[in-house]
Amino acid sequence: MQFRLVRYFTLASLGMFGLVALSLIYFERQQGDFFQRTGDEQRTFFNEVQQSFAQQQEQSARRDLLTIHEAGNVNLTRLFANALWDKDFAPFVAQVQMIDARACQEIADVDDDKGKKVAPPEKKACFTDLGKRIMALPDFKAIDAKVFASMKKSTVFKIKVFDLRGVTVYSSEHAQIGEDKSTNAGWRSAAFDGVPKSELTHRGKFSAFEGVVENRDLISSYLPVLDPGSSRIVGVFEVYSDVTPFLKQIQQTSEQIRSTASANQTKLEAAAVENQAAVDATSYRQFATIGLLLALLFAALLAIVRRAEKIIQQQEADRAHTHQQLAQSEKMASLGQMVAGVAHQLNTPLAFSQNNILMVKDALQSMELPMKVAGKLSSILEDVEGDKVTLKVAQLKANLDKLQDGNVDVSMLQEMLKDVLGGIDQMSELVVHLRDFTRLDRAATTNADLNKSLHTVAYIAQTVLPKNIELVEEYGELPSVECNPSQLNQVFLNLINNAAQAIDGPGRIRIRSLADDDKVRIEIQDNGSGIPEHVLPNIFDLYYTTKPAGEGTGLGLAIARNIVTEHGGDISVSTRAGVGTTFTVTLPIRLSEPLAKAA
Amino acid sequence: MKRLAGKVLCVDDEPGIVRSLQWLLQKQFEVFTATSGAEALELVKQHDFDVIISDQRMPGMTGVEVLREVRQLSPRTMRILLTGYSDMQAIVRSVNESEVFRFINKPWNIAELPKVVAQAITIAKTQPTDEDATDVSEEAPLVANGERILVIDDDPEMGRAVSELVGASARVSYTRNLADAVGILNSEAVSVIISETRVGSIDATRLVRLMKSKHPEIVTVMLTAESDADTITTLINQGQIYRFVPKPIRTGYLKIVLQSALRKHQALANDPALTFRHTVEATSAGTIEAFMSDVQKVAPQAEAAVADKAGGFMASLGAGFRRLFGVG
Numbered sequence: 001m002q003f004r005l006v007r008y009f010t011l012a013s014l015g016m017f018g019l020v021a022l023s024l025i026y027f028e029r030q031q032g033d034f035f036q037r038t039g040d041e042q043r044t045f046f047n048e049v050q051q052s053f054a055q056q057q058e059q060s061a062r063r064d065l066l067t068i069h070e071a072g073n074v075n076l077t078r079l080f081a082n083a084l085w086d087k088d089f090a091p092f093v094a095q096v097q098m099i100d101a102r103a104c105q106e107i108a109d110v111d112d113d114k115g116k117k118v119a120p121p122e123k124k125a126c127f128t129d130l131g132k133r134i135m136a137l138p139d140f141k142a143i144d145a146k147v148f149a150s151m152k153k154s155t156v157f158k159i160k161v162f163d164l165r166g167v168t169v170y171s172s173e174h175a176q177i178g179e180d181k182s183t184n185a186g187w188r189s190a191a192f193d194g195v196p197k198s199e200l201t202h203r204g205k206f207s208a209f210e211g212v213v214e215n216r217d218l219i220s221s222y223l224p225v226l227d228p229g230s231s232r233i234v235g236v237f238e239v240y241s242d243v244t245p246f247l248k249q250i251q252q253t254s255e256q257i258r259s260t261a262s263a264n265q266t267k268l269e270a271a272a273v274e275n276q277a278a279v280d281a282t283s284y285r286q287f288a289t290i291g292l293l294l295a296l297l298f299a300a301l302l303a304i305v306r307r308a309e310k311i312i313q314q315q316e317a318d319r320a321h322t323h324q325q326l327a328q329s330e331k332m333a334s335l336g337q338m339v340a341g342v343a344h345q346l347n348t349p350l351a352f353s354q355n356n357i358l359m360v361k362d363a364l365q366s367m368e369l370p371m372k373v374a375g376k377l378s379s380i381l382e383d384v385e386g387d388k389v390t391l392k393v394a395q396l397k398a399n400l401d402k403l404q405d406g407n408v409d410v411s412m413l414q415e416m417l418k419d420v421l422g423g424i425d426q427m428s429e430l431v432v433h434l435r436d437f438t439r440l441d442r443a444a445t446t447n448a449d450l451n452k453s454l455h456t457v458a459y460i461a462q463t464v465l466p467k468n469i470e471l472v473e474e475y476g477e478l479p480s481v482e483c484n485p486s487q488l489n490q491v492f493l494n495l496i497n498n499a500a501q502a503i504d505g506p507g508r509i510r511i512r513s514l515a516d517d518d519k520v521r522i523e524i525q526d527n528g529s530g531i532p533e534h535v536l537p538n539i540f541d542l543y544y545t546t547k548p549a550g551e552g553t554g555l556g557l558a559i560a561r562n563i564v565t566e567h568g569g570d571i572s573v574s575t576r577a578g579v580g581t582t583f584t585v586t587l588p589i590r591l592s593e594p595l596a597k598a599a
Numbered sequence: 600m601k602r603l604a605g606k607v608l609c610v611d612d613e614p615g616i617v618r619s620l621q622w623l624l625q626k627q628f629e630v631f632t633a634t635s636g637a638e639a640l641e642l643v644k645q646h647d648f649d650v651i652i653s654d655q656r657m658p659g660m661t662g663v664e665v666l667r668e669v670r671q672l673s674p675r676t677m678r679i680l681l682t683g684y685s686d687m688q689a690i691v692r693s694v695n696e697s698e699v700f701r702f703i704n705k706p707w708n709i710a711e712l713p714k715v716v717a718q719a720i721t722i723a724k725t726q727p728t729d730e731d732a733t734d735v736s737e738e739a740p741l742v743a744n745g746e747r748i749l750v751i752d753d754d755p756e757m758g759r760a761v762s763e764l765v766g767a768s769a770r771v772s773y774t775r776n777l778a779d780a781v782g783i784l785n786s787e788a789v790s791v792i793i794s795e796t797r798v799g800s801i802d803a804t805r806l807v808r809l810m811k812s813k814h815p816e817i818v819t820v821m822l823t824a825e826s827d828a829d830t831i832t833t834l835i836n837q838g839q840i841y842r843f844v845p846k847p848i849r850t851g852y853l854k855i856v857l858q859s860a861l862r863k864h865q866a867l868a869n870d871p872a873l874t875f876r877h878t879v880e881a882t883s884a885g886t887i888e889a890f891m892s893d894v895q896k897v898a899p900q901a902e903a904a905v906a907d908k909a910g911g912f913m914a915s916l917g918a919g920f921r922r923l924f925g926v927g
């Protein structure tokens with residue numbers, strides 16, 4: 001399975017960066033929300049504080065107003081009592097007491113629609129009647145005139161006087177005279193407990209001494225009237241005084257406070273919004289910075305990974321390449337080993353066969369003369385008539401004849417042996433060439449006689465070339481060349497094989513060598529098909545072949561060029577369709593740098 | 600036919616070979632044969648052989664192993680290794696472990712082989728055995744008496760390594776230029792030459808071979824990064840190389856080699872007769888001339904030439920050749 005480095009890296013790191021960014025955004029949001037929430041809470045709290053402050057301020061101002069006026073009214077009552085009670089009101093009240101109010105008081109109260117006890121209309125009417133009777137009293141007019149005279153031009157808008165039955169004995173608003181106040185909390189507090197009771201009220205319309213006034217804030221106080229010289233409650237006053245200007249002031253102040261508070265609030269809110277914006281802005285800046293940094297990091301890593309992948313791919317390609325070459329050279333090496341083994345196996349029997357035949361030849365040489373002498377002797381003795389000696393000689397002659405019959409002529413034997421030796425020499429030559437070609441027990445880099453190498457390769461190639469291809473070797477005088485001969489053998493063999501494969505039918509391959517300054521040039525020329533124009537640019541490419549699969553691997557020229565380049569040399573080609581092709585290998589005599597170790 | 604009183608043992612697992620050798624040699628010498636290393640060693644224990652010829656490739660014991668045993672059992676026996684197609688390690692080991700007198704290739708030359716054997720027998724019979732220092736160890740201190748050691752290698756590290764090993768006990772000259780090497784050899788009495796086979800892409804083995812043929816008391820050690828059967832065979836037969844040290848060099852091993860090389864030189868110097876045991880084959884014709892022309896090419900880069908502007912160095916180089924090798 002292929003490992004796609006860049007893709008996996010991109011996916012994984014982008015995923016991780018995304019996660020990091022998301023969690024950052026999440027936490028920032030949390031933080032922002034928290035700020036906003038606490039900000040809101042603070043603002044509400046501040047608002048409430050201000051509101052309640054304004055409220056309290058107004059309330060206390062009203063309370064103070066009430067208290068001050070009450071105290072004022074108490075004094076007023078006292079003055080009033082001293083001035084009017086004894087002389088005018090006491091007798092008047094005594095007269096009113098004479099009018100019986102029980103009939104009116106006995107009319108029962110009824111529940112109104114809110115469930116509150118109120119006086120029914122007949123009761124009210126009864127009291128109104130009572131009022132009329134009071135006003136009909138003879139002293140009324142004088143008292144009323146006195147009250148009006150003394151109260152005019154004061155802040156007091158109205159005065160009422162009640163007797164201890166709760167009946168309105170006098171009111172500066174005459175319509176109210178006779179009204180029953182016995183159930184009124186203010187009246188009860190003043191009449192029974194002797195405690196003044198005040199109340200702040202707003203009236204749309206009010207009948208004051210000066211006439212009817214509108215829109216007024218009034219403090220009304222129920223005040224007990226004490227019998228001068230004793231502390232006995234003798235009646236109840238009700239005084240209405242006008243506090244509209246004070247209240248207006250109070251309201252203005254509190255309005256001011258409120259508006260200041262709301263201004264503060266707005267300011268606070270603006271500040272909060274600003275803060276929030278600032279916080280948001282910094283967090284956006286933070287996001288942007290972190291995002292930028294992450295992007296930079298990613299870009300850098302991506303660049304590194306890209307580069308790494310490129311290197312890895314390059315190495316992969318290199319490895320595949322060297323693997324190919326290695327496989328090729330390994331194949332060559334193991335082939336070489338086998339060939340060398342065969343050569344060695346052949347060498348041993350060749351060695352003793354040659355030795356023995358040489359010895360036999362020598363021995364025969366030394367036998368030739370005696371045999372000839374014996375032959376001559378026997379033919380001389382042929383005519384001599386028989387005695388014992390003759391018989392023996394005749395016997396000998398018979399043996400010698402046998403020798404001759406069997407074609408055993410010594411010189412002929414020697415000829416035969418010479419042929420055998422010739423055969424053995426050929427075999428030895430083959431063995432030597434095989435060893436020279438494989439060079440297994442030889443140094444990789446050495447000063448070699450390239451003519452010898454070429455001849456060895458030609459010799460080996462000849463064994464596999466078709467018989468109708470003629471190999472012509474034309475060697476010039478060469479200096480020894482520093483090289484790796486076994487690699488160059490491979491080059492020459494590849495070139496000769498290609499040449500042979502380009503020839504269809506009979507043909508000729510010329511192998512030439514010549515020295516050229518500090519270089520040597522080797523040419524392999526064939527009169528084969530030539531290389532077509534469209535093929536020519538590709539011939540040195542690895543795996544490029546025009547031959548059917550199984551016949552050509554396309555490695556030959558690629559390897560050849562590699563080896564020649566390693567030697568600091570050059571390989572070139574010139575070709576003509578139908579005429580033939582010449583490959584020229586140029587090599588320097590001395591290597592400029594040591595060859596790689598691989599053979 | 601007169602039969603030389605010499606005993607030769609031929610060993611090869613191929614009976615055809617031993618029989619053939621027997622037929623070839625028995626006219627002149629008393630020949631014994633064996634078809635295995637074990638059989639050969641049995642015979643060596645019973646007889647006093649002058650020469651043993653062994654094939655390298657044999658099942659069981661290899662030729663190198665047989666010769667090493669023989670060297671222990673019978674030091675005076677001259678050892679000849681017969682090689683067909685051979686693996687290099689075996690050859691290098693045969694030099695270092697059994698100090699062979701000659702390598703003979705199969706097929707052998709029918710006229711030459713008996714001559715080589717005869718020469719070996721003469722040496723065995725007439726020359727003393729050099730009791731070689733075989734018991735040197737890495738720990739033992741190096742014994743030297745101010746001998747001069749010449750190191751020829753492209754890598755200056757080699758010179759330093761040798762200098763460090765011998766310290767003050769011997770003088771070490773290092774060069775990477777063969778012309779300088781000739782100059783040093785001409786002006787100094789060098790005892791040991793340690794040389795790489797190729798120096799500055801020139802075949803340096805020729806210098807060693809030539810020196811050994813004229814000055815057999817010099818002990819030669821070759822450093823080799825790669826081994827070539829032909830080179831080593833020639834070096835043994837024509838240069839009687841004392842040891843091969845395969846590169847990369849192990850200091851401990853180099854020390855042992857140096858140690859025994861120095862002892863060897865002392866033995867050879869004390870008893871010149873011993874040098875006959877290291878008689879070499881004649882170098883092939885033209886070797887000296889080819890070598891001289893190669894050396895002359897690198898001479899301008901030699902330190903001595905650079906130091907001396909007057910050009911006297913080139914003249915003295917010629918004189919050096921004349922004096923050292925008797926030519927030029």
Ligand SMILES: Nc1ncnc2c1ncn2[C@@H]1O[C@H](COP(=O)(O)OP(=O)(O)OP(=O)(O)O)[C@@H](O)[C@H]1O
Pocket residue numbers: 494498499502526528529530531535539540544545546547551552553554555556557558581
């Ligand atoms: N002498 C030549 N004449 C004509 N064509 C040639 C010649 N030499 C090479 N070529 C062309 O160049 C191609 C590549 O040659 P190369 O030696 O690299 O591979 P190959 O011979 O096809 O296969 P291989 O050598 O691996 O068995 C050949 O297929 C052939 O088309």
Ligand SMILES: [Mg+2]
Pocket residue numbers: 494497498552555556557
């Ligand atoms: Mg090809």
